Amino acid sequence: MSSSSTAGRTGRRGGENTTREAIAAAARAQFAEHGFERATFRSIAAAAGVDPALVVHFYGAKDELFRAVMDMPAEVSAAFAALADGPRETVGRRLAELVVAALERPLTRSIVIGRIRCASSHADAAALVRETVLRDVGQLTRALGGDRPDERAVLVGSQVVGVALARYVVCVEPIASLEPERLVELLAPGFQLALTGPLDA
């Protein structure tokens, strides 16, 4: 899609927003698929069907672009915060439903995978992963009131990272082609144990 034809249909502001969002979607996909270095202004612009100069015009330097497009949608953080409200004995399943839904939705899947993929070479990405684990998951483990909330948060976070890589990056069967409902069932007991179970062997 070209920005000018879109602008013709929807007026200048609508066209700009559509172009901005097309660039953001392309950037997220490139960061998730290729990592920080190999996602270039040129590859992102080509995927969005725009001129590389327009990417710079809208988003500035590459680390600013990364930060702008890798923000987790507010409703995901809100859903996280609400998890502690339900019954404690089924919180693992509710977390599994939220995680699998986020991984199945292209927007949030690109954000999760893009942060992980870029974390090894880009300090901002590593900081975002740490922040999600310790703030969002940590908020849940603290609300649940068990011992060692930070260790529990990292246990849950590392299980999410591992399953995201196994399913979408390394593509290990049978996890890679499991139905979402079945993946929820598979993850729920481990999440429940990490959130509320005894931590010592």
Add this chain to the structure above:
Amino acid sequence: MSSSSTAGRTGRRGGENTTREAIAAAARAQFAEHGFERATFRSIAAAAGVDPALVVHFYGAKDELFRAVMDMPAEVSAAFAALADGPRETVGRRLAELVVAALERPLTRSIVIGRIRCASSHADAAALVRETVLRDVGQLTRALGGDRPDERAVLVGSQVVGVALARYVVCVEPIASLEPERLVELLAPGFQLALTGPLDA
């Protein structure tokens, strides 16, 4: 260390082996730290203190070098195979001890992290990760005789991948600086659940 000074001390064959191993160690570390593309003959040679031509001379093309240095030591596979022999109710703890020991040892840590880091852009690395999960971990889950051995193997494998990234790549506290013994305790219950527990929520 230069190969000629080593050769002078230990004789030609000993010197060659020392140089080969220095190159292998440098290559593993570069693959683990920078991923497949950014680990170059030049960066590997510089880290090993040799001429880039010597890396090519000993190992050939980069994918051949990767395959040669990322082989898991035979004793690790043997230790994996032996895990099913002990009591079933403590197999999670024995697996956690084996995994943490492998991650604490520089040689095997570089192999595990290097395979994971390179899996997103290098098909051979992804194949090695899948092979480890489905053959080595799968051999254990099949020996334990529970239902859905392949799903259990991927659950365990993804927990290992997640904790390796959290501890050594993204460096999320408190996991990053946890004592090895404490990390074993933290991982054992989740491994036990994935290996022998009920899989459905």
